[in-house]
Amino acid sequence: MTYVIDSFRLLNHRIKEMLAMKALWLMLFCMSSPLWACLHASHGIHGMVLLQVENQLIASHLPFPAGKHAHQIVLQVSSDMPASVAQALKEKRLVTLEPQPFALKDLQQGKLKSFNAQVYLGHFERGGQDAGTVTVQVQQKLLDKAVGAVAEQNGVYHIPLKQGELLVKAISGEGAVDEILYQTKGKTAEQLYFESADFAPQEK
Incomplete structure (x- = not known):
């Protein structure tokens, strides 16, 4: 009888050790930032x-009306761009980035x-x-707003730069447009980007 009890205790002890080891591995897994991301x-x-804009690179996230x-x-970003891309940016033609996956x-x-x-x-898609x-x-985050947030002035976010400002239209949701303009003091705003298809379900 004593032998059976001792065997049961030993088995119970080993099970606890196994559970503790699994818990440790799970904790290490969760603490690993690349895996957790x-x-x-x-x-x-x-x-x-x-x-x-103003001889600096600006990257704007392409949003959807809902979800992540x-x-x-x-x-504000920096990068060594291929000559063809640098020329396209100078001519204000559409250039987009498809980053490797990351957690926003x-x-x-x-x-x-x-x-x-x-x-x-x-457009990459x-x-x-x-x-x-x-x-x-x-280099710097200039704007971070959830879709549907209320902009400070007339539905537009104002981002000051050295010589002027970026005007980013606040996106209200489905059916809205993603629009970015640049304006220097005393001059008419220049449209840099305008996109509506991302907000049309049939285009996704």
């Missing part, structure tokens, strides 16, 4: 339009300092020409 709901491909992409985020929350919280991306002449892979350095 992959589990976050905001993880995905966050396309961006790339603009050149429902955020208007504008960044990491970008919003300032944890993501750089990312690799395919750069396209045109609508027949744009792949111009190569680039590394994008995040």
